Amino acid sequence: MKLLVAPGFNFSCSRCGHCCNSYPVPLTALDLERLQAVEGGQPLPVRRLTLEPGLSQSFKAVLLKGEDGFCNYFEGSAGASRCLLQDQAKPQMCRLFPFTFLHAPDGVLSGLSFSSTAVCLNLGEPLASQTATLDEMLALFEDLNPGLKDKTRAEFGRLSLAADLPLSFELYLPLQKTMEEELWQIMGRKQRAIALQALALLFGNLREMSDNYAGSTPQAGEAWFDLALIETYLGSFFNAGAEGSLSLEEQITTQLTKFSQERHLNLPLTARLQSAALNLPASVLLEDLFARFACMRLFSRLYFGPGFSGLSLTVGLGHLFLMLLVGYLRVKLDYMEALENGIEMSEEALFETAVRRIRQVEGKWTSLRYSSREAINMLELAFLDGLRPLRLLDLAL
Ligand code: SF4
Numbered sequence: 001m002k003l004l005v006a007p008g009f010n011f012s013c014s015r016c017g018h019c020c021n022s023y024p025v026p027l028t029a030l031d032l033e034r035l036q037a038v039e040g041g042q043p044l045p046v047r048r049l050t051l052e053p054g055l056s057q058s059f060k061a062v063l064l065k066g067e068d069g070f071c072n073y074f075e076g077s078a079g080a081s082r083c084l085l086q087d088q089a090k091p092q093m094c095r096l097f098p099f100t101f102l103h104a105p106d107g108v109l110s111g112l113s114f115s116s117t118a119v120c121l122n123l124g125e126p127l128a129s130q131t132a133t134l135d136e137m138l139a140l141f142e143d144l145n146p147g148l149k150d151k152t153r154a155e156f157g158r159l160s161l162a163a164d165l166p167l168s169f170e171l172y173l174p175l176q177k178t179m180e181e182e183l184w185q186i187m188g189r190k191q192r193a194i195a196l197q198a199l200a201l202l203f204g205n206l207r208e209m210s211d212n213y214a215g216s217t218p219q220a221g222e223a224w225f226d227l228a229l230i231e232t233y234l235g236s237f238f239n240a241g242a243e244g245s246l247s248l249e250e251q252i253t254t255q256l257t258k259f260s261q262e263r264h265l266n267l268p269l270t271a272r273l274q275s276a277a278l279n280l281p282a283s284v285l286l287e288d289l290f291a292r293f294a295c296m297r298l299f300s301r302l303y304f305g306p307g308f309s310g311l312s313l314t315v316g317l318g319h320l321f322l323m324l325l326v327g328y329l330r331v332k333l334d335y336m337e338a339l340e341n342g343i344e345m346s347e348e349a350l351f352e353t354a355v356r357r358i359r360q361v362e363g364k365w366t367s368l369r370y371s372s373r374e375a376i377n378m379l380e381l382a383f384l385d386g387l388r389p390l391r392l393l394d395l396a397l
Contacts, residue, residue, distance in 0.1 A: 001103070001107060001108050002106070002107035002108070003107065003108050003110060003131075003134055003135070003138065004106075004107040004108065004109050004110065005110050005127050005128045005134065006110070006111070006112075006127065006295065006296060006299040006300070007128060007184075008184075008187060008292075008295075009112060009119075009122065009126070009127045009292070009296065010118075010122050010123060010124045010125060010126050010127060011098070011112055011116070011118055011119055011123070011124045011125070011127055011130075012118060012123060012124025012125050013116075013118060013124075014079065014117055014118040014121070014123050014124070015076070015078075015079060015080060015081045015082070016078045016079060016081065016117040016118070017074060017076065017077070017078055017081030018078075018115075018116075018117050018359075019094075019097050019098070019115065019116060020070070020071045020073075020074045020081065020083065020094075021065075021069060021070045021071060021074060022115075022363075023115065023363070024062050024063070025062065025063040025071065025091050025093055025094060026049075026059035026061070026062055026091075026093055027046060027059060027060060027061045027062065027063060027091050027093075028058050028059060028060060028091075028092055028144065029058075029060050030092070031061075031089070031091040031092055032044070032046070032060060032061060034088065034089035035085070035089050035091075037088075037089065038085065038088055038089045044061075045063060045064045045066075045072045046061040046062060046063055046064060047061060047062050047064055048060065048061045049061055049062060058144050058145070058146065063091065073085045092140055092143070092144055093144070095137075095140060096137060096140050096141060096144065097113065097115075097116065098112050098113035098114075098115060098116035098118075098119055099111070099112065099113075099134070099137040099141065100112070100113060100141070100300065100302070101137075101138055101141045101142075102152060102300055102301050102302060102306065102307050103148070103149035103150075103152045103153050104152070104153065104156055104301065104306075105153055105156050105157075105169055106173065108138060108149075109299065109300045109301055110127070110134055110137075110138070110300070111296060111297075111299070111300030111302060112127070112296060113362060113366070114293050114296070114358050114359060114361075114362040115359050115362050115363050115366075117355070120289060120355045120358060120359065121355070122292065151306075152306045153306075155305060155306035155310070156169050156172075156305070156306055157169065158305075159172050159305050159312075159313065160305075160312040160313070161206075161209070161210050161213060161312060161313050161314060162207075162210035162213075162214065162312045162313075162314040162315065162380070163312060163315075163377075163380045164214075165210060165213055165214055165312070167312075167313060172313065175206070175313065176298075176301070176313075179202050179206075179298060179317070180295070180298055180299055182198060182202060183195075183198055183199070183202070183291075183294060183295050183298055184295060186198050186291050187288060187291050187292065187295065188284065188288055188291075189284075189287060189288075189291070190282050190283070190284045190287055191282070191287065192279065192280065192282055192287070192396075192397060193287075193290075193328060193393065193396040193397055194287050194290075194291060195287070195290045195291040195293075195294040195324060196290070196321065196324055196325055196328060196389075196393055196396055197393060198291075198294075199294060199317065199320060199321040199324060199389065200321060200389035200390050200392075200393050201390075202317060203314070203317045203318050203321055203383070203386070203389050204386045204387065204389070204390065206313065206314045206317055207314055207318075207383070207384075207385075207386035208386055209314075210312075210314045211386070218385075218386055219384040219385055220385060220387070221382070221384060221385030221387075221388050223391065224263065224265065225259075225260075225382065226388060226391050226392055227265065227267050227270045228256060228259040228260070228265060228267075229256070229322065229382060229388075229392075230269070230270050230325070230326065230329065230392065230395065231255075231259075231265070231267045231268075231269055231270050232252055232255040232256050232259070233252070233322060233323075233326045234269045234270075234326050234329060234330060234333075235255065235269065236248060236251045236252050236255065236364075237326055237330075237360060237361060237364045238326075238330050238357075238360060248364060248367060248368045249368060249369060249370055249371065249372065249375050252375070253372070253374055253375045253378060256378055269329075269333065270395065272333065272336065273329060273332065273333065273395045274395065276336050278332075278335075278336060278339075279397070280331065280332055280335055280350070281347065281350065283347050283350060283351065285347065285351045285354075286331070286347075286350060286351055286354045289351070289354050289355065289358060290324060290327070290328060290354070290358070293324065293327075293358055293361075293362070294320065294324055297320055297323075298320065303316045303317065303319065303320040304316020304317065304319075304320075309368075309369055309370040309371070309376065310376070311370070311376065311379065312380070314383065315379050315380050315383045318379070318382070318383035318388070318389060319379060319383070321389045321392075322389075322392075323361055323365050324361075325389075325392055325393075325395075325396060326361065327354075327357050327358050327360075327361040328396045329395055329396060330357045330360075331350070331353055331354045331357050332395075332396065334353045334357070335350065335353070
């Protein structure tokens with residue numbers, strides 16, 4: 001099967017140690033066996049998860065972190081970190097990170113996670129020249145996800161352009177290619193919020209096409225819902241204290257339902273963004289980071305259908321816009337807060353903040369799954385309005 005690789009992306013591990021200390025590490029039966037061999041008769045630093053819902057059946061346990069929050073097998077410091085397990089017993093998920101794959105009828109799409117520092121900074125060897133590594137990672141991915149490739153390929157036969165509008169793979173492919181080409185042209189540009197502007201226009205075109213196809217008149221959404229949407233996603237994605245026992249999907253749907261019932265909106269974050277007559281300084285580094293994030297998600301098709309929650313192509317694109325927008329707005333809020341504290345961020349500091357926020361968006365988005373009909377319908381309704389992203393752009397510009 002042909003391996004499809006995004007042009008312009010690089011990756012070599014920068015040994016920053018971030019992934020070792022920020023994310024849970026799920027373990028397979030093979031990982032446990034190898035770890036036990038290393039540890040001899042000692043008890044393993046793991047929590048067993050035989051019936052944990054939401055985890056692949058391949059995963060049987062999770063590595064426990066030490067008291068300092070660091071992985072027990074992590075050694076060193078940023079830029080010089082080392083895994084003590086290395087070739088003997090390094091868990092398969094750790095080996096795979098930050099690679100990901102999606103099996104489509106026209107080939108296997110290779111993707112990279114922006115949770116990785118090196119990916120955010122575009123450090124290392126061009127991905128296109130790492131054929132042997134990609135083949136090895138793909139084999140590992142397939143081992144870790146038995147049966148997934150056939151399931152994903154089959155799901156490409158059930159695409160939709162928008163709710164209740166089936167889309168054949170043959171008609172989908174040129175649409176995807178056009179969007180990739182359009183989006184790719186913005187890389188390396190300095191214009192403010194360039195990736196968001198491009199996505200908003202692409203979404204508008206796709207929405208118009210969906211409306212024409214369905215023979216329906218365009219639906220004008222209500223403006224108050226623009227702000228409710230942003231407030232909800234900003235709160236759910238960046239407020240560490242708000243999680244409780246609810247999943248991310250439940251938090252989002254509960255909050256949006258509350259807004260739609262009460263209409264007395266308490267919108268502290270969006271109100272701050274609206275009241276501040278302030279722009280982020282133009283930065284080619286920052287704009288390129290957001291553009292690469294959008295391009296990678298679009299290229300690897302991890303934003304709709306089999307790649308994300310079975311969303312339709314149109315709504316998946318609207319949702320991709322929303323994910324990028326909340327990351328961008330969070331950076332803007334960070335910049336405003338620094339100014340209020342008398343700190344003028346340098347371009348480097350601003351970029352570091354943007355990397356941190358993009359990673360948070362990536363991490364949350366990867367763990368977010370819209371599985372309830374209610375949540376999917378909510379998004380379909382939110383993105384019936386072809387102008388919503390263009391209106392929301394005002395907050396970023
Ligand atoms: S097992 Fe090794 S690679 Fe995995 S998180 Fe721990 S130190 Fe990092």
